[in-house]
Amino acid sequence: MCGRYTLTISLEEMMLRFMIEQTSVPYHQPRYNIAPTQLVMAVVNDGTSNRLGELKWGLVPPWADDPKIGSKMLNARAETAPDKPAFREAIRRKRCLIPADSFYEWQVRPDGTKQPMRIRLRNGEPFAMAGLYETWISPDGSKLSTCTVLTTSPNELMAPIHNRMPVLLHPRDEQLWLDRSIRDPQRLQPLFAPFDASLMDAYPVSPAVGSVRNDSPALIEPLEAAR
Structure with missing residues (x-):
């Protein structure tokens, strides 16, 4: 599974890397311990351009x-998302x-x-995890936008x-994944192959990453340096 991750680049770097033309996010600070149920950055395509916003991690x-x-x-x-009621x-x-x-993984x-x-990637560059999102409407009419991270077999x-x-x-492959005209999950299957391990x-890092209260650069230091 994927239960914790980092996003330490600036908002400007993110917009450049992911070809963002619009964003509703006014500010982003480096995050070293992003955890479930928190708001996370996500990129969607509106049919014309990429937009950056925040979604709650945990799809509803x-x-x-x-x-x-x-x-x-x-x-x-x-492998099974196209057949599951929550994700299909x-x-x-x-x-x-x-x-x-x-x-992070344990x-x-x-x-x-x-x-x-x-x-991480050997070159230290940011990357995109494939995600899905949904909007849930409560009985009082308020909206909740959420997401989930797709997983595959390990490399x-x-x-x-x-x-x-x-x-x-x-x-x-990022624009292919975002292409709203593609509705057939079979066309996306090649994207689910495990990422090239050589890249x-x-x-190991400090056990301090186990607590969501901790969020500092020390969490990404190699364990020897963290001691």
Whole structure:
């Protein structure tokens, strides 16, 4: 799964990297421990241009009786999303990019304890995780916009760490993912292949990342430096 990640670049860098023409976000500060149920940056396409906004992490389907269901919809398996009631409409009509520059996963040690690992691109560049979004309308008419991160099978780097990883999109595929004219999930299947492991690296970080209260540059330092 994907349950924590980072986004440390500036708003200006994000807009340039993801070809953003419009944004409702006036300010962004570096975030080193983005967690479920928080507001996260997301890129959508309105049919003409890319727009940047905020969505709550944890997808709430339009038919849900209770928005608390979102806490169970943090991730969607790419292999089965087209068939799941919570995701099948979103994967056809409401796809988004979730910008990040690393994500965390917890690796089980031989003694059963867990070591948090930071996974990123070797070149340090930001990337896009494939996401889905929905809008839920409450009985009083208020709207809640939410999202989920798609996951896939692990590549060679991730396999010793966890049995799933987020779907990372190559920059060349980002506009295809956002293309609202594509409604057939089969056309998107090639995008779900595990990202090239040779372009990624991973290293242990401080256990402090386990607490959502912690959000500082120290969290992304290699463990040796954090001690």
